[in-house]
Amino acid sequence: MTYDAGAGAPPPPSLLVTGIAELVTTEPGAGSIGVLADAAFVVERGRVAWVGPAADAPVADQVQDVGGRAVVPGFVDSHSHLVFAGDRSAEFAARMAGEPYAAGGIRTTVAATRAATDEQLTVNVARHVSEMRRQGTTTLEVKSGYGLTVLDEARALAIARQFTAETTFLGAHVVPPEYADDPGGYVDLVTGPMLEAAAPHASWIDVFCETGAFDADQAREILFAGKGKGLRGRLHANQLGEGPGVQLACDLGLLAVDHCTYLSGSDVSALRDSGTVATLLPGVEFSTRQPYPDARGLLDAGVTVALASDCNPGSCYTSSMSLCIALAVREMRMTPAEALWSATAGGAAALGRDDVGRLAVGKRADYVVLDAPSFVHLAYRPGVPLVADVTY
Numbered sequence: 001m002t003y004d005a006g007a008g009a010p011p012p013p014s015l016l017v018t019g020i021a022e023l024v025t026t027e028p029g030a031g032s033i034g035v036l037a038d039a040a041f042v043v044e045r046g047r048v049a050w051v052g053p054a055a056d057a058p059v060a061d062q063v064q065d066v067g068g069r070a071v072v073p074g075f076v077d078s079h080s081h082l083v084f085a086g087d088r089s090a091e092f093a094a095r096m097a098g099e100p101y102a103a104g105g106i107r108t109t110v111a112a113t114r115a116a117t118d119e120q121l122t123v124n125v126a127r128h129v130s131e132m133r134r135q136g137t138t139t140l141e142v143k144s145g146y147g148l149t150v151l152d153e154a155r156a157l158a159i160a161r162q163f164t165a166e167t168t169f170l171g172a173h174v175v176p177p178e179y180a181d182d183p184g185g186y187v188d189l190v191t192g193p194m195l196e197a198a199a200p201h202a203s204w205i206d207v208f209c210e211t212g213a214f215d216a217d218q219a220r221e222i223l224f225a226g227k228g229k230g231l232r233g234r235l236h237a238n239q240l241g242e243g244p245g246v247q248l249a250c251d252l253g254l255l256a257v258d259h260c261t262y263l264s265g266s267d268v269s270a271l272r273d274s275g276t277v278a279t280l281l282p283g284v285e286f287s288t289r290q291p292y293p294d295a296r297g298l299l300d301a302g303v304t305v306a307l308a309s310d311c312n313p314g315s316c317y318t319s320s321m322s323l324c325i326a327l328a329v330r331e332m333r334m335t336p337a338e339a340l341w342s343a344t345a346g347g348a349a350a351l352g353r354d355d356v357g358r359l360a361v362g363k364r365a366d367y368v369v370l371d372a373p374s375f376v377h378l379a380y381r382p383g384v385p386l387v388a389d390v391t392y
């Protein structure tokens, strides 16, 4: 193709992705997650410009023929804790030998993270983000929460911001040892100087609302303080037992509440009525040998469900969304289609993003080519590295 030199810069090249045995768009209309057979799509300026049957595809400047493979939207991992130092493999081994998981294990990572340099933390985040990308995650959220001082929380978020816009201030992860006798004083720190320092680097604010961490009144106070600084709220809740967190998230109209492992009937009703996304993190139950959330019950009740990794060094050190899909299908009775939707469009809903998690005209062209003829292989072949190519 030639361009008139007098017309300014040439248009960017368009890319036709074709040879797709099965394209999952997650758009409603073609099955529950919009599966198109023998499909193609066109990418222009990083966005999807056309989707349809390969036979009808328009001409483009470049062609990517995926050779009869399946293509799915890039995974949207809406929950991770990547800014940390240290290793807790010994704790994992002890837990597998029968010791229970408790929220206090977080303090081990806090000590290691405080002792690390900015450079060490940045290298660690980069390594984990690269690991996620290779496994098909194209949008990710990263939380602070292992610094728990004004300076350490602010630097964790500044580091995370180098890798994603979806950064979450989690100063209220656990009360640090130096405030063990004064948890109220710690809440004052979180809602005061710590929030002030963290807010410029964060989009979200989160609280671990659980016995042993923060109660509902503290969580509400912290979320309101964050809102005052322009941060949107999310919650860790109902992970270790029933509690007030899910109800609080729904009452406040939060976009998402994460874990939802132990829910009452009124919690499920509240999720359905509020539209708050229940983000399930089955890697946690797998890694802590706990009962899984009732995903089937949530879906049947009409609740919007997302899947995320919760990648962290304590309760779940996997960054694999494919594993989460396999666990959701095998252990939580989600269908393969529901699990893939929750790991893509569901994650996008949990982050309030309408530009990712779907392969439709106008959306970001974030996509994964699978070494498989069908997306079902993500659950059918657990543990197999099926991600052949990732574009974002």
Ligand SMILES: [Zn+2]
Pocket: 079, 080, 081, 236, 310, 312
């Ligand atoms: Zn978490």
